[in-house]
Amino acid sequence: MFYVLVLVVVIWLTAIAGILFALQAFNTNSGQTRSITNGAVYTGVLGLTIVISMAIIVPGLLLLQPMRLWNVFTMERLALTPRQRFRGTRASPHR
Numbered sequence: 245m246f247y248v249l250v251l252v253v254v255i256w257l258t259a260i261a262g263i264l265f266a267l268q269a270f271n272t273n274s275g276q277t278r279s280i281t282n283g284a285v286y287t288g289v290l291g292l293t294i295v296i297s298m299a300i301i302v303p304g305l306l307l308l309q310p311m312r313l314w315n316v317f318t319m320e321r322l323a324l325t326p327r328q329r330f331r332g333t334r335a336s337p338h339r
Contacts, residue, residue: 254291261287 265283269276323329 258284258287258291 262280262284266276266279269279320329
């Protein structure tokens with residue numbers, strides 16, 4: 245169901261963007277169909293560019309391992325001794 249809704253939203257956004265792109269053509273009453281088509285194509289290309297950029301950027305950000313980095317900073321902050329701070333570990337409360 246989610247994918248169907250996403251598909252419907254993408255189609256509507258592309259259609260509305262094409263119509264908004266063609267507003268000048270509606271005012272001058274010339275080339276309306278061509279302008280709507282160009283606007284839809286331009287919007288589709290923009291959407292594809294955004295998706296491809298995200299497909300490259302998000303895995304690159306995940307390579308930085310943000311959750312592990314957050315854990316290291318947290319353990320460093322909670323460390324009691326300089327050695328624990330260096331290793332990024334926390335002392336066990338039972339020692």
